[in-house]
Amino acid sequence: MKKPELLLIDDEPMVGQRLKGGLEKLGCAVEICEDPARALDLIRKKNFDIVITDVMMPEISGMQVLEAARTASTQTRVIIITGFATANLAREAMEKGAYDMIAKPFKPADLRKLVVKAAVEMGYSDIKEY
Amino acid sequence: MPFHIRDKTARMAAPDDKDLLDRPIFSFRLQIILGFFTFFILSVLITISAMITINKIEKRIATVQTWDRFLFNIEQARRWEKNFFLYGTNLKDALESTGAALEILNENINSLDSSDYSWQKEEIIRHLDRYHIELNRLSQLVESNRSQPAFQNEIEANLRQFGAQMVEEAAEMAAREYEMVSRWLHLLQKVPAYFLVFLFFLMIYMTRFLSIRFMKPLKYLVNQTRRIARGDLTPLRPVRKFRDEFTTVEVAINRMLKELENRQKSLIDSHKLRAVGILTAGVAHELNNPLNNIMLTAHTLMEEFTDIDDDEKLDMVKDIIGETDRSRSIVHNLLDFTRESKSVMEPLNLGRLAEETTKLAVNQAKVRGVPIHIQIERHLPDIIGDRHQLKQVFLNLVLNALDAVGSDGKIHVRVESRKPNLVIAQVEDNGSGIPADVLPHIFDPFFTTKPVGKGTGLGLSVSHGIIAKHGGRISVESAPGRTIFTVTLPYYPTARGNEEKPGSSEEPPH
Numbered sequence: 001m002k003k004p005e006l007l008l009i010d011d012e013p014m015v016g017q018r019l020k021g022g023l024e025k026l027g028c029a030v031e032i033c034e035d036p037a038r039a040l041d042l043i044r045k046k047n048f049d050i051v052i053t054d055v056m057m058p059e060i061s062g063m064q065v066l067e068a069a070r071t072a073s074t075q076t077r078v079i080i081i082t083g084f085a086t087a088n089l090a091r092e093a094m095e096k097g098a099y100d101m102i103a104k105p106f107k108p109a110d111l112r113k114l115v116v117k118a119a120v121e122m123g124y125s126d127i128k129e130y
Numbered sequence: 131m132p133f134h135i136r137d138k139t140a141r142m143a144a145p146d147d148k149d150l151l152d153r154p155i156f157s158f159r160l161q162i163i164l165g166f167f168t169f170f171i172l173s174v175l176i177t178i179s180a181m182i183t184i185n186k187i188e189k190r191i192a193t194v195q196t197w198d199r200f201l202f203n204i205e206q207a208r209r210w211e212k213n214f215f216l217y218g219t220n221l222k223d224a225l226e227s228t229g230a231a232l233e234i235l236n237e238n239i240n241s242l243d244s245s246d247y248s249w250q251k252e253e254i255i256r257h258l259d260r261y262h263i264e265l266n267r268l269s270q271l272v273e274s275n276r277s278q279p280a281f282q283n284e285i286e287a288n289l290r291q292f293g294a295q296m297v298e299e300a301a302e303m304a305a306r307e308y309e310m311v312s313r314w315l316h317l318l319q320k321v322p323a324y325f326l327v328f329l330f331f332l333m334i335y336m337t338r339f340l341s342i343r344f345m346k347p348l349k350y351l352v353n354q355t356r357r358i359a360r361g362d363l364t365p366l367r368p369v370r371k372f373r374d375e376f377t378t379v380e381v382a383i384n385r386m387l388k389e390l391e392n393r394q395k396s397l398i399d400s401h402k403l404r405a406v407g408i409l410t411a412g413v414a415h416e417l418n419n420p421l422n423n424i425m426l427t428a429h430t431l432m433e434e435f436t437d438i439d440d441d442e443k444l445d446m447v448k449d450i451i452g453e454t455d456r457s458r459s460i461v462h463n464l465l466d467f468t469r470e471s472k473s474v475m476e477p478l479n480l481g482r483l484a485e486e487t488t489k490l491a492v493n494q495a496k497v498r499g500v501p502i503h504i505q506i507e508r509h510l511p512d513i514i515g516d517r518h519q520l521k522q523v524f525l526n527l528v529l530n531a532l533d534a535v536g537s538d539g540k541i542h543v544r545v546e547s548r549k550p551n552l553v554i555a556q557v558e559d560n561g562s563g564i565p566a567d568v569l570p571h572i573f574d575p576f577f578t579t580k581p582v583g584k585g586t587g588l589g590l591s592v593s594h595g596i597i598a599k600h601g602g603r604i605s606v607e608s609a610p611g612r613t614i615f616t617v618t619l620p621y622y623p624t625a626r627g628n629e630e631k632p633g634s635s636e637e638p639p640h
Contacts, residue, residue: 012419012422012423014423014426014427014449014453015422015423015426018423018426018427018429018430019426021430021434022430022433056415056493056496056497056499057496058496058501059501061499082415083414083415083416083417083418083419083421083422084411084414084415084418084497103418104418104419104421104422105418105421105422105423105424105425105426106422106425107425107429108426108429108430108433109429
């Protein structure tokens, strides 16, 4: 059974560290990335099913990651996580084709629910919250 | 209540006024009064001496008249005497005239005493006496009707001798007195002319002296107002050794400076609150990161509590504590900036201060996606300053730079020392630059190019005021793509802690 490919980008190392295990338990193949520049490279090389990205990062913003992911594949679901959730940012993200946005601080279960929802929509039926 | 406030400012102004008021009074009023008093005394002296001179002349004229009358009577007597010897008549008349002459002399003996030639007067009196005696002897001789030609001849010779001497001497006296009178008159003619010339020069001197006395403090005040206009609010110091009407103005200016300083302080405070408002967005984001970490870690701990070993649990708890600390320092940093604080001048490392301040704005910069590079010289000498106010200046410059740049913006913060004793801090951005027609006004109060509600137009003017208060300068050069604000502050070699470790150089904080 093919696992949904998931990329998580946040310059805060603890975010990836804490979320990785839970997301893998859902049945995803999870890749963690703290450097958005490296993330852009990864996105260009490989089609991820789901990309979870922070917005405010040094040098490269989550919006650029969103654009890159949507350019690489329109199928990719991009979930934005941000500590600076404003209406403007939400509008911009949605216009650029983000799947959803979740404001920091959030519970891991909330993100997992979103990931499950996205994966199910993409046809990965055996993904579910444990 | 207003009375209370006035009372308070008066008391507050007192220590500064003390130096100004602790001088002896030498007011312009007094100076003008003294000037006119000098004129008056001089005029009185001149008038009195003129009156004395005129009085003296009057007396001399009286003396001359006395001598004239005396001379007239003597000459009359001599004519009668001559008549007697020629025709044997008029001897009585001669005696009478001599008597009259004697009477005149005796009557005026006191006024004649003032004469400088008393010995001559006595000589005349002696000769007159002898003449009178000889005449009496002649008269007795004639009355006795005895013809004694030899005796008469002797009397005649004596009469001629004493008469001639007396007339000559009296005439000389009269002439001398007359000459004296004309000399005095001559003097009296000259004195007013001299006085006028003297008065003229005295007036020129007084005018010059007074105008210089007026102009000097005026010039000083004009220069002081220029200094104040540049934002230096240090009170005026006494420059003259005495107090005058200008002191009132100086005291008033010092009071005004005190007020201005109070106003500026409240302006600084209100502007600080605005800056805090701008920062809050960035701080919210900054704070959400550790909060998120805490949330994720706590949830993970809860979800996997039975699956993980104690070491891992301990690590997670430590992470939670660490992130809580991080949150606390973020809040502390903002509060430290917001805190109402007394103005304390202390030795400061401007580099570290700039670094701390820039970090306050880094989150705001992150929100905008603008990198801030900090470059700080090692071993910067300490400057003396107010930590909170200088922080406000840097924050304002950095926030302005953030406003000025576009999406590909970059901001450089540099702090370095310059010879001979300056520390300069620069905030450079690559925004569109400040138009040349706007550039001269950017430090003016209430000048803003930002849309209504975005800027108060006070930031740079407040910064300018703060830097001026520190004895420094803030300047700007701008071209499209490169705008540099430069803060120049002096340091004093006595400031300790020059070896203190400065912030690391070339470190982009993120």
